Amino acid sequence: MHRLASFVLGLLCIAHAHGADAIATGGNPDAAELSGINTRLLTVKIFAIMGFLCGLSAVVASARLSFHSNDIGTLDELRVIAAAVIGGTALSGGVGTIYGAILGALIMQSLQSGMAMVGVDAPFQNIVVGAVLVVAVFIDILYRKRTGVK
Numbered sequence: 001m002h003r004l005a006s007f008v009l010g011l012l013c014i015a016h017a018h019g020a021d022a023i024a025t026g027g028n029p030d031a032a033e034l035s036g037i038n039t040r041l042l043t044v045k046i047f048a049i050m051g052f053l054c055g056l057s058a059v060v061a062s063a064r065l066s067f068h069s070n071d072i073g074t075l076d077e078l079r080v081i082a083a084a085v086i087g088g089t090a091l092s093g094g095v096g097t098i099y100g101a102i103l104g105a106l107i108m109q110s111l112q113s114g115m116a117m118v119g120v121d122a123p124f125q126n127i128v129v130g131a132v133l134v135v136a137v138f139i140d141i142l143y144r145k146r147t148g149v150k
Contacts, residue, residue: 005053006098006102009098010097010098010099013097013098018042018045021037021042022042022046024037025037025039025042025043058072058073061073075126078126078129078130078133079108079112079129080105081133082104082108082129082130082132082133082136083101083104083105083107083108084096084101084104085104085133085136085137085140086103086104086107086108086132086136087099087100087101087102087103087104087105088100088104089101090140090144091137091140108129108132111128111129111132112125112129115128
């Protein structure tokens with residue numbers, strides 16, 4: 001299900017005018033507004049889509065785990081941010097792709113599954129994920145300084 005949603009949203013960003021508008025707004029909101037894009041309406045649309053997808057993922061997670069709790073997904077935001085940074089998205093803003101984020105998520109999930117199979121404790125897993133995030137940000141900063149990309 002999530003693969004299909006990622007694929008469809010990836011295609012929309014590449015092949016549809018709204019995707020180009022979203023990429024332009026994410027890159028430089030002021031320039032996008034000056035070029036005629038209604039950035040406020042676009043931001044509301046994107047947040048509405050993300051809210052719907054979060055609700056859908058909550059329903060799927062609750063059904064999959066067959067119990068309901070308000071702490072499902074605790075600290076998953078750390079893994080999501082790490083996956084996005086590993087996939088090539090800069091924390092300072094700029095260009096990132098859905099396919100890069102999927103690749104980063106695959107790497108992070110492989111790391112997490114490997115640590116779980118070896119028997120690493122959950123708190124130490126979070127420390128490792130945080131360290132990977134710090135290293136990825138450091139490498140991104142060095143790369144952007146070296147190439148001159150902002």
